Amino acid sequence: MRIGELAALLGVSTRTVRYYHHQGILPEPPRLANGYREYGMRDAVALARVRRLVELGLSLDEARDVIADDESRELPEILAEIDADLARQEREIQIRRARLAEVLQRAQDGTLRPYDTASPDLVEFLRQVELPASSAAAWDRDLLVLMDSMAAPPARERAFTVLDQVAADPETRSRGQEFYRRLDELAEAEPDDPRIAPLAKMLAEYTLTYMLADPAPPDWRPEMLEPFLEGLAPAQAEVIRQGMRHMSAGKRPR
Amino acid sequence: MRIGELAALLGVSTRTVRYYHHQGILPEPPRLANGYREYGMRDAVALARVRRLVELGLSLDEARDVIADDESRELPEILAEIDADLARQEREIQIRRARLAEVLQRAQDGTLRPYDTASPDLVEFLRQVELPASSAAAWDRDLLVLMDSMAAPPARERAFTVLDQVAADPETRSRGQEFYRRLDELAEAEPDDPRIAPLAKMLAEYTLTYMLADPAPPDWRPEMLEPFLEGLAPAQAEVIRQGMRHMSAGKRPR
DNA sequence: CGTTGACGTTGACGTGACGTCAACGTCTTA
DNA sequence: TAAGACGTTGACGTCACGTCAACGTCAACG
Secondary structure, three states, X not given: OOHHHHHHHHOOOHHHXXXXXXXXXXXXXXXXXXXXXXXXXXXXXXXXXXXXXXXXOOOHHHHHHHHHOOOOOHHHHHHHXXXXXXXXXXXXXXXXXXXXXXXXXXXXXXXXXOOOOOOHHHHHHHHHHOOOOOHHHHHHHHHHHHHHHOOOHHHHHHHHHHHHHHHHXXXXXXXXXXXXXXXXXXOOOOOOXXXXXXXXXXXXXXXXXXXXXXXXXXXXOHHHHHHHHOOOOHHHHHHHHXXXXXXXXXXXXX | OOHHHHHHHHOOOHXXXXXXXXXXXXOOOOEOXXXXXXXXXXXXXXXXXXXXXXXXXXXXXXXXXXHHOOOOOHHXXXXXXXXXXXXXXXXXXXXXHHHHHHHHHHHHHOOOOOOOOOOHHHHHHHHHXXXXXXXXXXXXXXXXXXXXXXXXXXXXXXXXXXXHHHHHOHHHHHHHHHHHHHHHOOOOOOOOOOOHHHHHHHHHHHHHHHOOOOOOOOOOOHHHHHHHHXXXXXXXXXXXHHHHHHHHHHHOOO
């Protein structure tokens, strides 16, 4: 048999057979005078065994080990390991399909475009609170979506604890809307506008009402806020800065 | 923000961020005087969006398309496609896990070692017919395992149709055992031994009893058999050759 | 006899989404 | 001033092959 016949017999490509030779997983058969590899039944049986192992999910390295050890008691181990791995993959796929179904549902409902892939929790929150269409609210939406994607679990959890409480109380929501209205009025204001200070106080009180635990991680520094103020008008940014200072001051010596 | 801070914020590596720049999936931010990239909120929001899409299963190319098209109505399409793909993967995993469970079961039963990964059909057959421990029977076992792994479905199906019938009839099985006994007696015989011809006839009749349909593919040639006779004694190989000739002659002008 | 086309040989490069390392520059802190 | 943490670019590795190049071999055809 030549390589093409062997490969066709087992349903693989000739490249695969040569690759197995290269990897030492299938012994090289003798060559004919013209240099062609000449295969016999032993090779076909060996290749079949390799293929069965690979199709069970073994890597080529694992298959080589199983074949090399005649006394290979490792096979059940390896198989159990592969099964555990497949089980994990199966769970992951199910989780991802569930998320996909949610997103797909929302995509067909056809609402909020750039936030359509956010977490269900956040989408639910955004739907409930109906932030106004102002630029300041858009900034806050971006911030929320960012927190939603953030890696650090404690920050995320703290944020969503607050959001749940806000969403649950209509009076709180209307206070939030008032805050946005007043923040919007500062769009063209100077950074020393007198309306800034009271609004910052309102923000601090409003937030502290819900953040009973430490709202900031231990390595918090004010300049970490700066990159996220991009997109706000100077006076608006100043409100956030001062509000954060209030909160840090009020909580630091806990 | 510098690249490490941005990466930590979203829970990816700096390599990933730079890779996204390289792939044009995330715009390069301005550089500081020292050459460091300086990120702002816009970048964080953009990266968060990319990550959400990627975590949903989009490839980077797909994510780039979705992000580039503002009017991208493709997202539902892509998501549906991904879901179909995941569904297929899920089915494949379930099938593989079922096969793994079977093999693992047999591995723990701890019997037939080199055939432990064969298909359930074949394992069942081997268990039923209890081939003798002779070398000729070992050869046949190898051949069966080979056919079990063969790519061509018609050949496989024909073979297993025969095997099912053999396994079902005890009298047929005893005739098979007699055949092996007589074949074993030829282990040391010369290739012109007089016992060869009648045994070849027995093989042909035995096999033709079950192979009512054409037993050979249309491009069958006798020399295709040769590689598989390796491992048999010369006289034994001659039995197979002559038996195949009988079968081909008896069926060719159908 | 030459040509065509199928098959064989080796070797190199590509795949996807990064990880890892090298060799170097920059910044902060002790 | 030295160390160590962070930044920069660039190159190579991953896994199981697919694909292509450049070439040799062989059977069949006109």
